[in-house]
Amino acid sequence: MHLLQILLISFWLLIVPGLVGTLIVNQLLKEKETSLLLALVYGAISMLTVFYILVLPMLFLRIPLHILMICWGVLILILCGMAIFLNRKRWKDIFNYNLQQMKALPWFAILVIILVLGQAFILAGYMHVDDDDAFFVATANTDATTDTIFQYDPYTGLKYDPAPGLSLTAFPSRYVLSPFPTFIALLSKLLQSHPAIVAHTIIPAIFIPLSYAILAVLGKRLFPGKPEAVMLFLLFLCAINIFGFVSVYTNSTFLLFRIWQGKAVLANIVLPATLYFAFRAMPGKAKIGEWMMLFASALAACLTSSMGIVLAPIMITCLGLVFAIRNRTLQTLKYSIICCSPCIAGGIVNVVIQYLTK
Amino acid sequence: MIELIGSTLTQITKAYSQYAGSGIYMMLFFISLIYINIWERQYNTYNIRGRRSENNILLFQYPLVTLAVIFNPLIAVGLIALIGPEVYWRIFWILPVNICIAYTATVTIIIVPEKARKVLVTAALLAIMILCGRFVYSGNNYILSSNLYKVPPQTVQVCNFLENDSNGAEIRVAVPPDLVTTVRQYDAKIQMPYGRGGYDNTKVENVATWRMFLLLLQPQLDVYAASLAMTSFECNYLVINKTQTVSEDLEKYGFQFAAASDSFNIYRFNPAWITAEAPL
Numbered sequence: 001m002h003l004l005q006i007l008l009i010s011f012w013l014l015i016v017p018g019l020v021g022t023l024i025v026n027q028l029l030k031e032k033e034t035s036l037l038l039a040l041v042y043g044a045i046s047m048l049t050v051f052y053i054l055v056l057p058m059l060f061l062r063i064p065l066h067i068l069m070i071c072w073g074v075l076i077l078i079l080c081g082m083a084i085f086l087n088r089k090r091w092k093d094i095f096n097y098n099l100q101q102m103k104a105l106p107w108f109a110i111l112v113i114i115l116v117l118g119q120a121f122i123l124a125g126y127m128h129v130d131d132d133d134a135f136f137v138a139t140a141n142t143d144a145t146t147d148t149i150f151q152y153d154p155y156t157g158l159k160y161d162p163a164p165g166l167s168l169t170a171f172p173s174r175y176v177l178s179p180f181p182t183f184i185a186l187l188s189k190l191l192q193s194h195p196a197i198v199a200h201t202i203i204p205a206i207f208i209p210l211s212y213a214i215l216a217v218l219g220k221r222l223f224p225g226k227p228e229a230v231m232l233f234l235l236f237l238c239a240i241n242i243f244g245f246v247s248v249y250t251n252s253t254f255l256l257f258r259i260w261q262g263k264a265v266l267a268n269i270v271l272p273a274t275l276y277f278a279f280r281a282m283p284g285k286a287k288i289g290e291w292m293m294l295f296a297s298a299l300a301a302c303l304t305s306s307m308g309i310v311l312a313p314i315m316i317t318c319l320g321l322v323f324a325i326r327n328r329t330l331q332t333l334k335y336s337i338i339c340c341s342p343c344i345a346g347g348i349v350n351v352v353i354q355y356l357t358k
Numbered sequence: 359m360i361e362l363i364g365s366t367l368t369q370i371t372k373a374y375s376q377y378a379g380s381g382i383y384m385m386l387f388f389i390s391l392i393y394i395n396i397w398e399r400q401y402n403t404y405n406i407r408g409r410r411s412e413n414n415i416l417l418f419q420y421p422l423v424t425l426a427v428i429f430n431p432l433i434a435v436g437l438i439a440l441i442g443p444e445v446y447w448r449i450f451w452i453l454p455v456n457i458c459i460a461y462t463a464t465v466t467i468i469i470v471p472e473k474a475r476k477v478l479v480t481a482a483l484l485a486i487m488i489l490c491g492r493f494v495y496s497g498n499n500y501i502l503s504s505n506l507y508k509v510p511p512q513t514v515q516v517c518n519f520l521e522n523d524s525n526g527a528e529i530r531v532a533v534p535p536d537l538v539t540t541v542r543q544y545d546a547k548i549q550m551p552y553g554r555g556g557y558d559n560t561k562v563e564n565v566a567t568w569r570m571f572l573l574l575l576q577p578q579l580d581v582y583a584a585s586l587a588m589t590s591f592e593c594n595y596l597v598i599n600k601t602q603t604v605s606e607d608l609e610k611y612g613f614q615f616a617a618a619s620d621s622f623n624i625y626r627f628n629p630a631w632i633t634a635e636a637p638l
Contacts, residue, residue, distance in 0.1 A: 127503035134539035134554040145546035155553020200508035236460035243491025247379025
């Protein structure tokens with residue numbers, strides 16, 4: 001891997017989500033302190049959400065992938081520019097705060113970091129053969145090679161529907177509303193790497209630590225002001241994941257076997273993020289920004305997998321219900337249902353497409 | 359109605375077994391739920407005006423409500439109709455199983471008074487998790503890859519040969535099952551008549567492609583049938599496993615040996631090369 005590619009990976013998958021996240025943490029949520037870990041989580045989910053908003057109409061309008069890449073890239077870079085400009089007087093404070101937070105970590109935080117990076121680099125360095133890649137990675141590669149969005153059958157390389165124009169029924173109904181492989185194709189263009197390398201090598205190195213970053217910010221919320229407890233919490237989560245191969249269907253196996261597939265991203269990044277965002281939005285008086293991020297996570301769930309269209313609303317509604325009872329107000333439930341609306345809309349469209357294609 | 363509920367319950371149980379595997383981690387999860395409820399009542403200082411703490415809501419009440427949804431046959435019947443019975447196990451992903459177990463272990467250590475005891479209890483809890491689970495890096499789950507693409511080296515060999523041999527012309531190749539899932543991960547310019555399992559990904563199940571796929575699964579290749587299939591699917595390359603024997607002389611049926619990789623023989627194909635004595 002060339003130095004340029006390493007720089008591009010660091011830029012697009014670490015610096016950019018961090019910058020977008022600071023915009024959310026500071027300007028949208030108006031937090032007093034800016035945790036860069038929290039910014040990374042918010043930024044990553046927002047980038048997926050922006051991608052989903054752009055990709056869906058472009059897919060049905062058969063717009064080339066490079067147009068999507070330009071639109072998404074420019075939009076995200078504008079957000080980064082805004083973050084740099086609007087926080088120009090805060091950067092020193094942000095770095096000082098995060099440095100203080102790091103200094104407060106217990107000694108065994110090193111062990112946790114080694115365990116997390118170890119899991120990431122084992123999957124990045126070694127190979128896990130999964131036949132589902134015949135769809136997921138081949139779709140990403142097909143999109144990148146043909147400069148299209150979901151127009152070709154990844155199994156054969158033939159066009160789904162050669163007739164030009166808008167078509168709802170030309171694509172496989174199970175996947176068309178969740179084009180996560182196109183995100184990998186887009187990353188491959190931005191990172192100047194082959195889609196198979198992005199999926200099998202780069203994504204595990206970034207997404208496994210990201211999954212733990214979400215659990216870390218959740219841990220901070222569960223154990224406020226107790227960095228030792230947060231690190232213990234992460235240590236146990238590492239142990240559970242590393243020894244979580246009790247079946248091939250657990251979140252842990254999806255995390256450590258095939259994190260590049262949309263469903264694994266759903267199980268280990270988007271759903272835990274949804275849980276965390278709900279945990280911030282639902283108790284007490286929440287800012288509208290917190291609800292907006294929960295809404296964004298519902299959109300990200302739709303992007304990653306068709307299961308996300310079903311699982312995210314169940315999760316949000318169940319959380320909304322228990323917190324509505326606790327808060328003794330129906331407002332929590334009302335906002336929860338609003339947050340589910342992208343999934344509900346996606347579900348209706350999915351049913352319509354399935355009906356039309358039968 | 360009772361029959362429907364019965365069959366739904368069977369599907370829920372099956373999904374649970376699929377997800378839980380040995381079931382020990384799920385048992386730890388259920389124990390954690392009870393523990394969290396008791397611990398939160400006794401020790402948590404974050405309660406507001408007598409209400410349950412936020413942690414209790416998230417890690418006890420929310421999982422309880424979710425379990426009630428997952429195991430409720432009246433709700434599950436709708437969900438199964440929507441997502442399909444074969445993937446209903448994925449609904450367990452919305453349960454914070456790992457989070458609850460890790461939280462329980464952490465709060466157990468918080469209430470242990472001395473540092474030395476904390477270390478001992480941590481070690482004991484880690485030991486429980488290790489003994490109850492199964493090591494993810496065991497067996498053949500991970501293998502060393504010779505390339506960053508993480509596709510088998512045979513795939514790279516075959517695809518590179520096809521690209522060089524075709525001189526930029528369209529490639530349509532029939533490959534054996536060993537290669538079928540990885541060829542287009544590595545090179546999406548290459549077309550194939552079928553993909554994983556012998557099917558394409560369109561709505562129409564193509565029996566003809568599946569039959570062609572089966573030809574390459576047999577110990578002996580039926581050359582006549584292969585030539586017919588190659589012609590009908592407009593393929594210009596055939597890759598067969600070196601261990602597969604052939605029923606007749608391949609050259610008579612339009613095949614021309616092109617190269618051999620470590621495990622496969624690669625043939626060019628052109629219907630115009632079929633000799634007159636071939637019974638096509």
